[in-house]
Amino acid sequence: MFTHQAPPPRRIKTTATPTTMAKDEPVAGILLGDSCYWHPDQVANPHGCIIGGSGAGKTQTLKAIAHASRTDLAVQIVVIDFHGDQAIEGETCHPIHMESPHGINPLVINLDRQGGGPNLKAIELAMLLRKTLTMGPNQEGLLIEVIKDCYSERRIFQEKPMSWLLEPPNFADLKFKLDTRVEDKEAVKLRLKMSAMFEYGIFCKPQPPLGHHTRWDLSKLPPELQAIAGDALASQVMNAHRLLGDTTGLRTLLFIDEAKELGHSRALDRIAADGRKYGLGLWVASQSSRHISKDVLSNTFTKLVLPVDASELPLTARTFRFSQEAIAALNPLESLVRFGKAASKISITPYYQRCG
Structure with missing residues (x-):
């Protein structure tokens, strides 16, 4: 059950944009790379999207943001892991498979009296x-x-x-x-x-609590069951935050790599549209923007583009408003970053460089 209250937003005595800060100023956000920081309390919403092909550094980037969110922002982290490669320090992992003692219950009720039952x-x-x-x-x-x-x-x-x-x-x-x-x-x-x-049998077993920092490893399940399990978890996270009520702070960040496994989830659309006012942020990653719904893309303020397959260049350029030449010139762990209208190119600081 979610009970953690996010600390009050850290104020910055500067007029810096969400993308950069002077070296002698206090950091009130998460370093993405170079001098580029993500400040969830200074942008339109705390949602983020990462697009990158195989070997581009997408997983390392998502893990880096999740790790820093837990340690630097002190918010709760929930990771829905479809490939089993999203482990980070300090987590509680729930592997979900046939021999696991626990499962996921899609029949957990939304307790909101106006929208549940x-x-x-x-x-x-x-x-x-x-x-x-x-x-x-x-x-x-x-x-x-x-x-x-x-x-x-x-x-x-x-x-x-x-x-x-x-x-x-x-x-x-x-x-x-x-x-x-x-x-x-x-x-x-x-x-x-x-x-x-x-x-x-994974939907017939007792479900552990969502917890303070949990990773749900769904990598052993077939894609059809992954989609149902992932959607159920995302829906439960959103419902729990609706019950907590409105807030101006950030309570929890939900991370999902390989978002295509969820398809165009109604639960993710709800989080992208309404999660901000309940203190819930969403970060999704995929190899192509076509795997992410229009609602999620349009409601995601922060966008990172890493190297993509050549076949994805035209669509990625149109969707994220970068030139095909700029995207094609990227190397692994290099990213074009867009905060609304502001954009820059950075070298990502990966997860393996952030933890001991």
Whole structure:
């Protein structure tokens, strides 16, 4: 559960832009490289985006920002790790796989009385699974009905918000409900479509708390389950911050490398649009901007472009407003950085140079 309150923003006695500061002035942000700093309290929002091809230094850049955010800004860090290479010092890691003692529960309820409850969670999850399982409207409606039955069995009801605090069901309950509907052809088909999810069991195990500095290692899961698990975690992080209420400070940063594994997640769109006012920032990284939704890109103030594949040059140049020649001239761990209208070229200080 998120309870950490961010320290008051550190004020800078200077008129420096978010990109540079004189060497004798106090640092109130995170060094990206050279004399370029990221100051989350001085920009329009605390969201960031990193684009870079294989071997460009994307992972080292994201890890460097995550590490410095925890140590220099003293904010909570949540890392959704699809490739198992995002480990940084001081973390608590939760590996999620078939033999893990813990899992992720997509049926955790949003406790916001105006935008949560079991019925809305059932609809939200059915919409997510509709894409993954290629469900028609009949199966989607059936899934909503069965999920609501699972909540009812736990005595959790939409009209009784106090019941939302009870332990929610998980996919073991969902499997049991579908198994009992042997005479329902649609239920049998839906059970077959969900058989891989039930077989892996990661959605049937207890979920550890999100914690102060956690990394969720999803690298052992197939892509379809990675997407569901990642979206569930991102949604839970956002919901927890909505409950904490508005703030002018930064509470938490969520980091996601290889954002394409999440597809165009509704949870990430919500964080990009509304996370700032709840003290939640989002940093995503990918090899191509086409893997990141337009909502996330348009609501991300800070953008870093590292070397990309030649086939990505035209799109990257248009999206981030740099020339193709400038992007093509970049070497690994060199980046074009844009803070809104301000832009510069820097050499990234990677994670391996920041930790002992």
